Amino acid sequence: MILMRPLPGIIDFNTLFSSICKIKPNPPFSTVVSLYRQLHFLGVRPNLYSLTILANCYCRLNFVDFGFSVLANIIKLGFHPSIVTFNTLINGFVHTHQLDKAVPLLDKILKLGYQPTLVTYGSIFKGLCRSGDNAGALKLLRNMESCGHFMPDVVIYSTIIDSLCKDQLLPEALHLFKEMKVKGITPDVVTYTTLIRGMCTLGQQKEAQEMLTEMLRNNITPDIETYSMLIDMYCKDGKVGEARHIFEYMTKRGLVPNIITYSALLDGYCLRGEMDEAENLMDLMVENGCKPNVITYSSLINGYCKSKNIDKALGLIQEMHFNGLTPDVITYNTLIDALCKDNQLKLAHQFFKEMEAHGLKPDVITWNSLLDGMCKNGQFDEAIATMKQMENTGVVPNTVTYNILMDGLCDAKRLREAVDIFSFLTNKGLHDVCAYNIMIKGFCKEGLLAKADEYFKNMEDNGFFPKERTFNTIIRGFIDGKDVRRALELISLMRNKEFAADNHTISSFVGLLTDPNIDDADKELLKKFLEN
Numbered sequence: 001m002i003l004m005r006p007l008p009g010i011i012d013f014n015t016l017f018s019s020i021c022k023i024k025p026n027p028p029f030s031t032v033v034s035l036y037r038q039l040h041f042l043g044v045r046p047n048l049y050s051l052t053i054l055a056n057c058y059c060r061l062n063f064v065d066f067g068f069s070v071l072a073n074i075i076k077l078g079f080h081p082s083i084v085t086f087n088t089l090i091n092g093f094v095h096t097h098q099l100d101k102a103v104p105l106l107d108k109i110l111k112l113g114y115q116p117t118l119v120t121y122g123s124i125f126k127g128l129c130r131s132g133d134n135a136g137a138l139k140l141l142r143n144m145e146s147c148g149h150f151m152p153d154v155v156i157y158s159t160i161i162d163s164l165c166k167d168q169l170l171p172e173a174l175h176l177f178k179e180m181k182v183k184g185i186t187p188d189v190v191t192y193t194t195l196i197r198g199m200c201t202l203g204q205q206k207e208a209q210e211m212l213t214e215m216l217r218n219n220i221t222p223d224i225e226t227y228s229m230l231i232d233m234y235c236k237d238g239k240v241g242e243a244r245h246i247f248e249y250m251t252k253r254g255l256v257p258n259i260i261t262y263s264a265l266l267d268g269y270c271l272r273g274e275m276d277e278a279e280n281l282m283d284l285m286v287e288n289g290c291k292p293n294v295i296t297y298s299s300l301i302n303g304y305c306k307s308k309n310i311d312k313a314l315g316l317i318q319e320m321h322f323n324g325l326t327p328d329v330i331t332y333n334t335l336i337d338a339l340c341k342d343n344q345l346k347l348a349h350q351f352f353k354e355m356e357a358h359g360l361k362p363d364v365i366t367w368n369s370l371l372d373g374m375c376k377n378g379q380f381d382e383a384i385a386t387m388k389q390m391e392n393t394g395v396v397p398n399t400v401t402y403n404i405l406m407d408g409l410c411d412a413k414r415l416r417e418a419v420d421i422f423s424f425l426t427n428k429g430l431h432d433v434c435a436y437n438i439m440i441k442g443f444c445k446e447g448l449l450a451k452a453d454e455y456f457k458n459m460e461d462n463g464f465f466p467k468e469r470t471f472n473t474i475i476r477g478f479i480d481g482k483d484v485r486r487a488l489e490l491i492s493l494m495r496n497k498e499f500a501a502d503n504h505t506i507s508s509f510v511g512l513l514t515d516p517n518i519d520d521a522d523k524e525l526l527k528k529f530l531e532n
Helices: 010-020 029-041 048-060 064-076 083-095 099-111 118-130 134-147 154-166 170-182 189-201 205-217 224-236 240-252 259-271 275-287 294-306 310-322 329-341 345-357 364-376 380-392 399-411 415-428 433-445 449-461 468-480 484-496 503-512 520-531
Strands: none
Touching: 010 029, 010 048, 029 048, 048 064, 048 083, 064 083, 083 099, 083 118, 099 118, 099 134, 118 134, 118 154, 134 154, 154 170, 154 189, 170 189, 189 205, 189 224, 205 224, 224 240, 224 259, 240 259, 259 275, 259 294, 275 294, 294 310, 294 329, 310 329, 329 345, 329 364, 345 364, 364 380, 364 399, 380 399, 399 415, 399 433, 415 433, 433 449, 433 468, 449 468, 468 484, 468 503, 484 503, 484 520, 503 520
């Protein structure tokens, strides 16, 4: 174009620049800036449109100040900035997370007599919602309605509803949903999908299904994202049959499942241990041209690990490498945990090293799995050294880490060390119900029932309420210690809290009836308890 004589006009160059700016997924805005400079040196006079394109490019490149320099040039050349120009600058502030400058600019252009468009408001709503400022978005919505320039459309309502749902403010989102319908604004597939996602996140399956029914009743066709969310929701709730029905219904309507859809259903099968079904779905997925990704393989590996088929899980890791996929932290964590539980510590350590070799940093879950494996195998000194190594890498031990060590030490009859860790946790405010359970079990195992009872009583004083497991543990401790009366007192307290004794505890009580070390009076109390 620049070699043509005469040179094409600025309108022709604008068409080119505008098209370049629309190239997806990554528009080469810097190329447009470079080309624009060439035009400047050739003496081609810009117009308002070309300058607005240039301002947009600078803003999208995060140089909003340069965008304002272009605005100054627009005024200097005698052009009157349009609302499109100001929209570009507002969007630049939003794009660079400078909302504190975007909203005042909107106020300023209103005072200058410009009428904002839906694009103007849409940019600011997008910025407010992205930053989690739901209150600011709702306030702007009311201001927009009161100004009367433009009424909010379905996109703006959907944007705010999406933000509310992401913050788990579902009642507020539903209120806004009803409001838009009352005002004659018809919800679209995005609005419904957003609400369904919000309901799925909160585990409201029934409400999500009802929203889908309303959507279909209003002749709004769910998209693949909607169905994928519902499938994922049912699978996580263990209702894989319902998820499969939705999958089949979706495919009958001509929708092609994507990797997210397949992965959600496959994960459902794996969580239930239905590995044959998972394998069949994997085959169907490949047949339909959908290539498995890291998430797909991770689900299968998790399924085989839960099914105690470690060899199959190891085979899948090799298959991943063969297919050019690198396992992520979640994949390695699943496998390392399974190997530790299977007492294959040496192999677990090998995968730990492989994980680091691939540039993946083990997280607290990885370290905890190794520590648990060591403690279960009586490698306590190695476990303590490993925890220090963990801290040296910058990974902070959590409550689970300390609980693993305490539990292992209690099992190894190293109670003093476990007490020291518990005291450390108490001082740091990191102890929890599980920590109390471990210590009570440890004291009971050593026959230190007074100490176990002391910790039991301290639980509620410190704001931790005994669970069913806690009661069963300490009751069995007193049964083993032949203290029938305290055991019965505790089981009475347990029932008052609507907990139930497990089979092991009841069997222990029955066993006391034939114990020669229990006196007749206590046996009578036992009989009355068992009769009730």
